[in-house]
Amino acid sequence: MDEHGTLFIGGRWVAPRTDQAIEVISPHTEEPIARVAAAGPPDVDDAVAAARRAFDEGPWPRLDPAERIETVRRLAGLYGERRDELADVITAELGAPISFARRAQVGLALSTMNALADIARNYAWQEDRPGVYGRDVLLRKEPVGVVAAVIPWNMPQFLTITKVIPALLAGCAVVLKPAPESPLDALVLAALFEQAGLPPGVVNVVPADRDTSAHLVAHPGIDKVSFTGSTAAGRQVAAACARNLTRVSLELGGKSAAIALDDADPAAVAAAVRLSGMGMAGQICNALTRVLVPAARADDHADALGAALSAIRVADPADPATEMGPLVTRRQQERVRRYIDAGVREGARLVVGGTDLPAGLDRGWYVRPTVFSAVDPAMTVAREEIFGPVLAVIPYHDQNEAVRIANDTEYGLAGSVFTADTARGLDVARQVRAGTFGVNQGYSMDPAAPFGGVKSSGYGRELGREGLEGYLDIKSISIA
Incomplete structure (x- = not known):
């Protein structure tokens, strides 16, 4: 030592x-x-x-x-x-x-x-x-x-x-x-x-x-x-x-929303959300952890996110092929597991993940990448910062409701919107109260751009x- x-x-x-x-x-x-x-x-x-x-x-x-x-x-x-x-x-x-x-x-x-x-x-x-x-x-x-x-x-x-x-x-x-x-x-x-x-x-x-x-x-x-x-x-x-x-x-802290508009490709949204926070096992303040999706396409988005997170290689962090390692402490691991239990208890649907250790690992402070769907905005997993690899898929019925849900949080650090129409995406970006925002990407940490939050x-x-x-x-x- x-x-x-x-x-x-x-x-x-x-x-x-x-x-x-x-x-x-x-x-x-x-x-x-x-x-x-x-x-x-x-x-x-x-x-x-x-x-x-x-x-x-x-x-x-x-x-x-x-x-x-x-x-x-x-x-x-x-x-x-x-x-x-x-x-x-x-x-x-x-x-x-x-x-x-x-x-x-x-x-x-x-x-x-x-x-x-x-x-x-x-x-x-x-x-x-x-x-x-x-x-x-x-x-x-x-x-x-x-x-x-x-x-x-x-x-x-x-x-x-x-x-x-x-x-x-x-x-x-x-x-x-x-x-x-x-x-x-x-x-x-x-x-x-x-x-x-x-x-x-x-x-x-x-x-x-x-x-x-x-x-x-x-x-x-x-x-x-x-x-x-x-x-x-x-x-x-x-x-x-x-x-x-x-x-x-x-x-x-943050509880950043990824808003998928009705013309967004679920696979592209899932890839961007995966990139935004899974490298440090979700332990990133501006990670996109609330994924707001049109109710009519909620299953498509949940399935795409489940597939994207299920494909993440969780293993020894010293291995160059590893995509996600453990959480930083046992205390953090236990905290994230409690949130997963709360999501199940409050009625969200567990798409992938859970509290068991990932396959092939019998020690280490690991948590499986986890996706909940059918999440109500009032649920604990939708409101509190988990700081772990847990995503909440929240359905909405129109764009105004999506913006309202995105803003219905004490936090205001970051967020993103996904759409085939950039002008439409910029209109949403102007309405969400956050210090930093991305259009068709998780917010990129460009050294030329000021970073910080509100609320x-x-x-x-x-x-x-x-x-x-x-x-x-x-x-x-x-x-x-």
């Missing part, structure tokens, strides 16, 4: 001030694979102090943006050299299929890093504006300060890059807190920050449990919190930030120019 006994604080690898440790368990074998030093509140205090020195006194926020961009490009080059290692680590700690880890967990993170550097290169860091009263106004975009980046376990590298890289490009210093389920890839990334030559304290990496995370987001030395996680946890983070008037952006899915945006601006303040300078 690998041992990692230090934290990355102030540009150095230091022993923690407590004897706490995180045991990393393989979701496939259910056996420990590593022990990682866990930061406690005193270590978080040290990390925040190091970040404050780096921001208040160090060179990083005072560099020309072009110099910060150059450092990020250097980091991207180093990242590319270790992308296979990072993918292997993520597969081991999270059970992500190695093909998905290479393509999405790491490959998407690398391409996003370079795309964000391009956005920063073309960004107007300063703007001259004519004043109304005859005096010119100079607008400067300046870094917000010290950022706490709190990362979930499901897409750890990609979500780290979407937070840390814009913060660095803006000139901020960062305290990065990975989830206790996925500390190993964060430690590899910490070594890359060190190798890229970032000044001491500009990035600090402190794996920790949720109690220590609460200490971080409530810390008075933090200027902005960027959090991705559940809606329940997001509410707690928002309350903690409110006490200090700390800026915060929240990317939270209980949070607020603030990541990616695109808007993601960079989330780490900037605007200073107005009037000139006589």
